[in-house]
Amino acid sequence: MLIDMDYFFVACEELRRPEIKDKPTIVGFDPKQGEGRGVVMTCNYLARKFGIRSGMPISTAYRIKPDAVYLPIDYDYYEKMSREAMGVAKRYADRFEQVSIDEAYIELSRKSIDYDSAVEYAKKIKESINKETGLPCTIGVSSNKLLAKMACEAGKPDGIKLVKEEEAKEFLKGKDLDDLYGIGRKTKEKLEAMGYKTVGDLAKANTMELMEKFGSYGVEMQKSANGIDESKVEENYEVKSIGREKTFERDTTERTVALAAIRELSNEVIKEVQKAELSFKVVTVKMRYADFTEHLKSRSIRRSDQYDDLASTATDLYSKYASRVKRIRKIGVRVSDLGKEKGQKKINSFV
DNA sequence: TCTGGGGTCCTAGGACCC
DNA sequence: TCTGGGGTCCTAGGACCC
Secondary structure (H helix, E strand, O other): OEEEEOOHHHHHHHHHOHHHOOOOEEEEOOOHHHOOOOEEEEEOHHHHOOOOOOOOEHHHHHHHOOOOEEEOOOHHHHHHHHHHHHHHHHHHOOEEEEEEOOEEEEEOOOOOOOHHHHHHHHHHHHHHHHHHHOOOEEEEEOOOHHHHHHHHHHHOOOOEEEOOHHHHHHHHHOOEHHHOOOOOHHHHHHHHHOOOOEHHHHHOOOHHHHHHHHOHHHHHHHHHHOOOOOOOOOOOOOOOEEEEEEEEEEEEOOHHHHHHHHHHHHHHHHHHHHHOOOEEEEEEEEEEEOOOOEEEEEEEEEEEOOHHHHHHHHHHHHHHHOOOOOOEEEEEEEEEOOEOOOOOOOOOOOO
């Protein structure tokens, strides 16, 4: 099953501000009278009636509906609600994998012996989550993760949707290519250029041709289009990288502004690293310029968990590689190659 | 429409080692 | 003097997801 919380951030806000329940509401970045540079994180279904969507520029949303309720993002609160909801789901699961703040896969291969009993479980889980947290969710039920995910999309909002393995091809056939998990804008464009329009077309496509164009990914894609997915519900997830990034209110060429941002971002990253009792080896600085081109610069260093190592490496990467003339829109700092070991404390000193 | 911030996975070339 | 095959690590970038 895939459990997906419905319009999660706004649903959380409705719990503590019941007065917004009957108003179009958007959680996202500050619209600043239409000048804001962020996007919509989530909106409720009343806002969706006006065409507002997650990921849409907040300025566009503001133009469509300036009198909607605009709320700032309160991650700490959503994380707390997420823990409560996921805690309920976990109680029912043989295996449990959280994939984002508002989504989790659960496997019930031992508890549930057939589709009927799986749907009964889904009802219980949905009711328990709603009773214990007050939050709505949708559950997709099927024979693998991919189909559970696709079923869940079809079941939204506030639903339970079963897709049996034998129904998969029929269920997927008419869907748009980018409805398929793993296919985004670019791949859709390439597939369309090859003459494929729907998931059903992809399912029947010439495998060799897909191989030539996309490599092994092409074969995976076609398996997905046929409802085949062998991936497991992974219980023990470890973070691979930790980063922070920030978009300036105005694009800048000022070195001092950029370096101040790098120190601030480094500080936030280090706090996360130390909280998780991790260390890092690789530092990456990301720059997005005003024309939206992006450049990454990374460097491996001696394993560390210290602010000075991060800030000095990030500063150096910026100083060496950032353009002096192009205006910078966004800067990011990320650490990866994470480990549990602490940084070395100069053990090889010659006495 | 004018575009955030958090991530993951994959590919590919070059340096280097044996 | 001109050269193979196996491997690891490092770096850069692209595509995708929520």
